[in-house]
Amino acid sequence: MMPLFESPGKNLEELITQSSASDGQKLDCLKLLKVVIKNLADPVKSKDAKYRQLKVENEKVRAKIVPFPSALAYLKAIGFAEAEDESSAKVFRIEEVNHTLMTASLQEVTNAIEMLTPQSDAPKPKANVSSSVLRTAPPAKLSEKQKARILLEEKAKREKEENRRQRAKNVALLKQDKHVRKHDENWKSGVSAAMAKTGNS
Secondary structure (H helix, E strand, O other), X not given: XXXXXXXXXXXXXXXXHOOOOOHHHHHHHHHHHHHHHHHHHOOOHHHOHHHHEEEOOXXXXXXXXXXXXXXXXXXXXXXXXXXXXXXXXXXXXXXXXXXXXXXXXXXXXXXXXXXXXXXXXXXOOOOOOOOHHHHHOXXXXXXXXXXXXXXXXXXXXXXXXXXXXXHHHHXXXXXXXXXXXXXXXXXXXXXXXXXXXXXXX
16 A cells, blocks of 8 residues: 555544544534645645645634644645744645645545434435445444444555555566567576576576
């Protein structure tokens, strides 16, 4: 699995399992994070400086994100850094936006929102929708441990998929190597250095 995505996911997991906050507070935080990330995932909006910074003194940011250290850590993990604006006010700013990371982060935050949303409040899925969010949305009233376990299962699933892709890549390289040995007239077999050393062939 790509290390780039591990740290943000861990911060989200900590946010979801934080026992000192209600599910409602966590949802408010996640929904605001989703708005921020959705703007950054947009190739047009992400070029505008106003979408690339959050003022810590902003009422919504102060009320919904600042109380969660894991949410601030999540912002840093996806590229935000603490800075000051022209009026010396504290802000979180991202200079360069990685759209691939933002799209993946948007999916992570959406999954987290689904986990915390009671089933009665969640929109009913259409019959033909097969997104992972809907497939993995857990039932309401899950314990913090169950929520954390679901996150870990999703992480393991992503790692398994990455391993599968790596194996496919290795198989392709082996096939290419076999083809070269078969068709390249300049290729010839020889005694390996290890074999030459032992005298066996």
